[in-house]
Every structure is written in structure tokens, then in C-alpha cells.
Amino acid sequence: MTEALTLLAKPIIDLRGKRGLIIGIANEHSIATGCANVFAAAGATLAATFLNAKAEPYVRAVTDTLPCPLLLPCDVREPGALESVFDRIRSEWGTLDFLLHSIAFAPVADLHGRVTDSSAMGFGLAMDVSCHSFIRMARLAEPLMPRGGCLLAVTFYGSERVVEHYNLMGPVKAALESSVRYVAAELGPKGIRVHAVSPGPIRTRAASGIDRFDALLEQAAARAPEHHLVDITDVGDLAAFLVSDAARHITGTIIPIDGGQHLLA
Numbered sequence: 001m002t003e004a005l006t007l008l009a010k011p012i013i014d015l016r017g018k019r020g021l022i023i024g025i026a027n028e029h030s031i032a033t034g035c036a037n038v039f040a041a042a043g044a045t046l047a048a049t050f051l052n053a054k055a056e057p058y059v060r061a062v063t064d065t066l067p068c069p070l071l072l073p074c075d076v077r078e079p080g081a082l083e084s085v086f087d088r089i090r091s092e093w094g095t096l097d098f099l100l101h102s103i104a105f106a107p108v109a110d111l112h113g114r115v116t117d118s119s120a121m122g123f124g125l126a127m128d129v130s131c132h133s134f135i136r137m138a139r140l141a142e143p144l145m146p147r148g149g150c151l152l153a154v155t156f157y158g159s160e161r162v163v164e165h166y167n168l169m170g171p172v173k174a175a176l177e178s179s180v181r182y183v184a185a186e187l188g189p190k191g192i193r194v195h196a197v198s199p200g201p202i203r204t205r206a207a208s209g210i211d212r213f214d215a216l217l218e219q220a221a222a223r224a225p226e227h228h229l230v231d232i233t234d235v236g237d238l239a240a241f242l243v244s245d246a247a248r249h250i251t252g253t254i255i256p257i258d259g260g261q262h263l264l265a
Helices: 002-009 031-041 056-063 081-092 108-112 120-144 169-190 213-223 232-243
Strands: 019-023 045-050 070-073 098-101 149-154 192-199 253-257
Touching: 019 031, 019 081, 031 045, 031 056, 031 098, 031 149, 031 232, 045 056, 045 081, 056 070, 070 081, 081 120, 098 120, 108 120, 120 149, 120 169, 120 192, 149 169, 149 232, 169 192, 169 253, 192 232, 232 253
Parallel strands: 019 045, 019 098, 045 070, 098 149, 149 192, 192 253
Antiparallel strands: none
16 A cells, blocks of 8 residues: 555656756757756756857756756767767766757758759758758667667658648658657667657747748647647657656657647548
8 A cells, every 4th residue: 555655656757867868959939948848847857959159048048947967069960069969978977868859950942942842952951950860869879878768859740741831841850750660669679769749830940940830820720629739848748758767668659749630631
């Protein structure tokens, strides 16, 4: 009876003693910020990155409010930048329990144009930053997770269906989702779980680059069975569950969190 009461008293999402890396905080409105806030509230200690000196103050405004002793520069387009982040985590912590990949990029001309007209350079750059960087993170995280862990990516339902104005990011996110499944299968024997969370449209800095995004937000709210949009804290709640021990036997999933919008044709 006492043991049962102890189990009931323990929160389901308990990240005390866990350490996580967050890549993708741009400002207080970022999806990565919502996740970082919930991770921290659940007891995790965090490391985070910023893109460059211009971005650092906006990221620091978020991380200064969190248990985040490591704030490191990282532009995944720069050779060695990602490796330096993981080297620092290895030297400071030795191990890592989870990471969140919440970055995406495409040149404006390619993002606003037809997929049919996308340039080889633009397509390759979008794929490298938005998809292959996640694979690189998985490879670098693997030796830091000897007791298992969890890798998270962020996607969007434009990977499965044609969403007007989402354009080049559609096939890029489709590749990311497929990568999640393959990496989950490959790292599963080591206890490393891999997921992608798929929020409905959220007003973030990254999303502002999508043409006519305001119209997409209105349409999403009108069409979703719940008739409202999710926010960054909703995504954080799901992410915290997935990296917790409560989800220890779940892997390889693409989980929508969109008020039911994914149900509709």
C-alpha cells in the first residue's frame, strides 16, 4: 500500500536528474522555448544554442530564466559548429538524456516559389539544415546516451498533404519524418527513442517566413475539430512526456498536436 501511494505521489512527467540539449530557441515565442520551459518545470537541466551574436540576446532572455548552465553558439551550416556543441556537453556533463531539434531553413526564393522551380542549391540547403542536421545530431548524441535517451524533431502536416504556400518545406519535412523512423529503428537496440512532434500552425519567427501565414492560421483554427490553435506550451507538454521515463517503450512516432486538424481531408 505504501509503495502504491509513493508511485501515485510521483509525477508522471518527472525529468529530475535528466539533462537535455535544446537547439532552436530564437525568442520567447519559439516552439523550442515552450518545450524548454516545460522540460525545466519538470526538473530537467538544459543546454541550449544560439545561431549568432545577433540572436544571442533573444535566446539568453529565455535561458536566463531556466536551469540552463550551457548556452553555446551553433550554426549547423558552419563546419564543426555542431561537433563543438557536443564536445562541450561531453566535457561538462559526460552524458546526455535527450535533445530537441527545432530548426528549419530554406532560402526565401525557394520557399516562396514552386517546388517544381526550386534550385538545387536551395533544396540542398533546406534539406541540410532542416533534416540532415537532425541525423548528425543523432550520430553525435549516440555515444553520450549509454543508458538510452530520446531524440525529438519538430515537423508539420505539410509533409503529408499539400498545404498552400508551404512549398519546399513539404518534401523537406517528409524527409525528416522518414529519417525519424529509420533512426528510431537503428538506435532502438541501444534504448534511444526517436520521435517527431507535429504541431498545427503556430505564430513563430520561423513560420513568419511562409507566405500568407496569417491566412493559414485562420483556416487551421476554423477547420480543426477543436476550433482553436495549439500553443508552444501544448507542444512542450507533449515533448516532456516523450522524453520522460513514462514514454520509455514508445519510439518511432510522428505525433500530431493540432486540435485534430490532421483528421480532415
